[in-house]
Amino acid sequence: MAANSGLPFSRPPTPKMPPSQVGFIGLGNIGYLMALNLANCGPIHIKDFLPLLVWNRTACKAGKLVNDVGVNKARIAKKPEDIMQECDIIIINLSNDDVVRCMYQRLIATLKNSPPIQDEILVETSTIYPSLAAELDLMVSSLPNSHLVTCPVLGTPIIADKLQLLLVMSGNYRARREIAYLLVLAAGRKVVDLGEDLEKAPIFKLMANSMILGNLEILAEAFTFTEKSGIGAQNVRDLLSNYFPAPTFVSYPILACADKMLHEQFDGEKGFSIDGGIKDALHIRRLTAKHNYPMPAIDVAHQHLLTTRAIHTRHKSEDKATFDVLDWSSIIAGTRAAAGLDGLDGRKVSELLSESLEHNL
Template sequence: MSSLLHTLHQDAVPYSRPITPASHHPTKIGFVGLGSMGYLIAQNLANYHAAHSDGNPPVLVWNRSAEKSEKLLQALGKDKIRIAQDLGQVATECDVIITNLANDAAVKSVYEKFTAALTHLPPTGNKIFVETSTIYPSLAGELDALVSSIPHSHLITCPVFGTPAVAEKAQLLIIMSGDYRSKKEVAYLLVPAVGRKVIDLGGNLEKAPTFKLIGNSMILGTLEILAEAFTLAEKSGIGAENVHNLVKEILPAPGTIAYSDKMANDKFDGKAGFAIDGGIKDASHIRKLTAELNSPMPAIDIAHQHLLTARAIHQGHKQEGTAKFETLDWSGIIAGTRVAAGLDGLDSQKHDSIVRED
């Protein structure tokens, strides 16, 4: 059994295990950004880190709002989590610093603060910065310029695929590009602690964020097709339930079924999924990339429009005080296709029932 587990682990991580030097000290891990994904990744990492290594210090966390950090500390305890006073403390005290943030501006700002702190107090040992956010590829070069100005410091880009439910189960798909030795060390920190498999895209730091956008274009394209199909089913009298059952029969991927269920049953709570603001940001990045490379993706252009429509409808509901959810999930894209077809955007119970005669 142990040899089987070893083989499975080798398949999940495309690198040999790093050699531990005689003077090796416990790895100090920092984690910045406790959003819907970051919180779960940090939680799993802290639990695994504490359970599988003797003498490892708690994971040092920082979040813009202290409430999330306090929540994680209360959930896991002081033996697994410490709360940093500021970003400078994370940068100077930790060997591996993982960031998971909402947008490119936040990522750039955080890395500028890291650099400022380390310029004032340069490290004497190796540091690895692990950027897991969904960013525009060219930002990776800007971050590398910042990190490379600090002695003994390396950056790897490391976006992940998976919903919060997947993150909670430590089943994320991890994409890596950058310095080989750094990827090797980080891979064994993250698998199986937070993810099931690493895909290595080489040394070019822009490759991983590019791949992430390509993957997200596939997911967003699927959402658009599902939204159009559900809307047509409602207009034709077929009904959402029949379409959802068909999805389970012919497109039985877990993620596709989950999004189908959300659209069929108006489950648009962004706090339990992926907020529509993030979806619009990703769609904008994809469209910018396709323009730069002269590689049209018309489905993404349409999806972007429908995401904007859905957000506008939701914001209108919030202003009226009638919104069912504080944050709209990006599966709410169906609001765009529904209103285009003359239906209510976010409440299928308001749709007139259409029954076609045999």
């Protein structure tokens, strides 16, 4: 065990460290903060760390990152292929499986035209279905000196901002070791090492997300129950603080999502999008079907996420949507709709309940 408790590996041999260049593709909510921290902290923890090379489909995000850290710590690539040609380590963080697959096809085509002379490591940090990891490995391993590490991360944007992400890692041993020493302290706090099988890390990430999504479903049902019964949603929030005080369990995601549900702060640009939640739910259900293991809570959560997205789509078509992208905590709209309440407008929920109370009296 290394001196740093977050690292399950001995330090890599010094000739390979530091890498000549690190690149980052995909600056979403988590990816942006990972890249920001890596650009800022890389020079502190790794000798002669070069400015991070970044690319994002929306160029303004890459420009914002460079403005945030300074031109001496990051620079912008014109296209992903430039990152593949210039970098020894490429970290990829994208939204879904199709986008990930397309990106790798572009990157591998670049390497086929100019095969790497020294080791090249691609680090897949997106949440993907496990079989896609095997597919990507076939692409990467077809080239000399090229390795893939699957490294999905666990944590909210707040946790990412504090460099406290949990790094779940599988793949080639030496490559895992290199990436662990690059990312721990510069982007995350600890590595969960799952060995050589590249599919293990994506499976672990989906398992973790199933726990989070299941808790979101229970939380949404509890809020809706108190709204419908007239107890008041604030009492659910207070119950969480007073009766379930375990810091890790409560802070992520329970209290944070409880606050979003209570105040209808469903801005997906600041959290985890509902599309990402639906994608993960589909992956989880596919895995449970493969292993003959039912997870009814996820089935119900998936239905409520779809209902919420349908409501939001209608609101957008009517130009009534408060947010362009919904956070997955908006799952409560699905439980409200199932209870005959307005999904995304708490004021209407209160009005309906008041009318119902007056009628009963």
